[in-house]
Amino acid sequence: MAFDVEKVRAQYPALADGRAWLDGAAGTQVPQPVIDAVADAYRVGMSNVGGPYESSRRAGGIVAEARAAVADLVGAPDPAGVVFGPSMTALTYRFAAVLADGWRPGDEVVVTQLDHDANVRPWIQHAQRAGATVRVAELDPATGELPAQHVTDLIGERTKLVAVTAASNVLGTIPDLRAITDRARQVGALSYVDGVQHCPHAHVQLAELGADFYATSAYKWAGPHLAAVVAGDPWSLENLHPDKLKPSPDTSPDRFELGTNPFAAMAGAVAAVEHLAGLDSDADGSRADRLAVSRRAVVAHEEALARTLFEGLAELDGVVRYGAPQGPCTPTAFFGLPGMEPRAVAERLAERGLNVSHGHSYAWEAVHALGIGPEGGVRASLSHYTNESDVRRLLEALADLAA
DSSP: OOBOHHHHHTTOGGGGGOOEEOBGGGOOOOOHHHHHHHHHHHHHOOOOTTOSSHHHHHHHHHHHHHHHHHHHHHTOSOGGGEEEESOHHHHHHHHHHHHGGGOOTTOEEEEETTSOGGGTHHHHHHHHHHTOEEEEEOOBTTTTBOOHHHHHTTOOTTEEEEEEESSOTTTOBOOOHHHHHHHHHHTTOEEEEEOTTTGGGSOOOHHHHTOSEEEEEGGGTTSOSOEEEEESSTHHHHTOOOOOOTTSOOSTTGGGSOSSOOHHHHHHHHHHHHHHHTSBTTOOSSHHHHHHHHHHHHHHHHHHHHHHHHHHHHTOTTOEESSOOSSOBOSEEEEEOTTSOHHHHHHHHHHTTEEOEEEOTTOHHHHHHTTOOTTOEEEEEOOTTOOHHHHHHHHHHHHHHHO
16 A cells, blocks of 8 residues: 555645544545635636536536536445535435435334434424334444344334434444345335444445445535435436426436535545545546545555553543444544543643544434433544654543543
């Protein structure tokens, strides 16, 4: 591998402030190529799509390029299965509304305690309106893991949809997704997978996950604030008819996208995928080929740093890591210092140049299952631009606080 973290860091203007940016799970920083792509889109000029002139054709080209880029990033079979929206939450509510249209009393929906509330509440609310039953798969509070059987045992002949995360946004837990999606498919249920925290830390191949729908957010992988839901099979969108304006396009995936697309943000998303594809300088070939090499290099880099972080936290007296999973996980740690509020810990770390998140991070079911409540904990999350110095600085600061 030819992954050089210092070379990567040099492309991120925000990192020049000398702080340790350990809040990637809340949103990553943006490299210069993405900044340039967004600025250039505005600088050159764009018009809305549908016009018989260059600036309009340029906007249409950006949309097509963005669909292709996201499809490459997640290993989707066809860019026609990529639906864009302002956030994963907004898109999930959009899909919940259209998928729930056929639910009836007696039907069932499965959600999990491991998920961000954006992949829980929309399904619960629409199930309640339809009279459908909601079944909740429980996580193991001791380990923070979600055994696949906790989900599959809830899936039955009346199950219409299974909503499950590919990686916890606070604990980092990566469940056995394929076992869950396979079981859903056996009974004819759809699977809606939250990949927001998974996509930044994995080489994603949608077919291997077995997901019918996979959600991702560009601002979690060095892009602008833009989200996408990707259909494992674009044909699955053809049978869904969301509410829309009478004159707006009735073609798929366009009919799922409300209003005018954010063309400059889409240009930034394309640049972000290209950036990710080039993180390993030895990567060559098609963008999908370069992504495969670079994403695996990133995973190896993050896993090495995560070991340092997790082992260091385990050695600190006075620091409690919540739900430390023994199985696969992203480089994310959720912890607390007994006697100190999470906000106070984050503030003290911020004074030492360390950016970490605090609170429940919208993992509403998880923080209650862990017994820590809405006050939550402190979250340190590593990214491809994190270096060992960042991790060591955090461990040293926590050691001082714990003392």
